[in-house]
Amino acid sequence: MPGLSLSSKVGVFPCPNCKETINTSMQSCSFCCAPIDPAAAAASAAQFARVNQACSDASYLKIMAGSSFIFLFLRLFPFLSLMGAIGFWFLELAVPLMTIHWWLCYGAIRIDDPGFARARRTALVVGLGVGLFLIFVATGFHHF
DSSP states (O other): OTTOOGGGOOOEEEOTTTOOEEETTOSBOTTTOOBOOHHHHHHHHHHHHHHHHHHHHHHHHHHHHHHHHHHHHHTTSTTTHHHHHHHHHHHHHHHHHHHHHHHHHHTTOOOOOHHHHHHHHHHHHHHHHHHHHHHHHHTTTTTO
């Protein structure tokens, strides 16, 4: 929209007093009437958006990792084996790259949020699982 600057963008954040989600354009919380500092609200909204994106990306990562097993299974069927092979190997490249991207973008976040803690665990488990699988494939399956 013309005329809007980035500083006038409205975001959402948890009220520092009651933790209800409110928007940055408010001067006081509509739930507990606590006064809102606009600068602190903008900083909190940016952090809130970043944590939400980290959770979303971890969810996609989990779905992609799970989908790789579906593509691996599709390789067993004659008419679907090519699609299964292409999908599986694409995901075996994409999942490690996305895991690395997740850790580079969000690994340094320190916040006491249960959703983010789950996202961090998901990124760790998927990363370790894919890493172990790639080692398994690289060693030719006979060392395990």
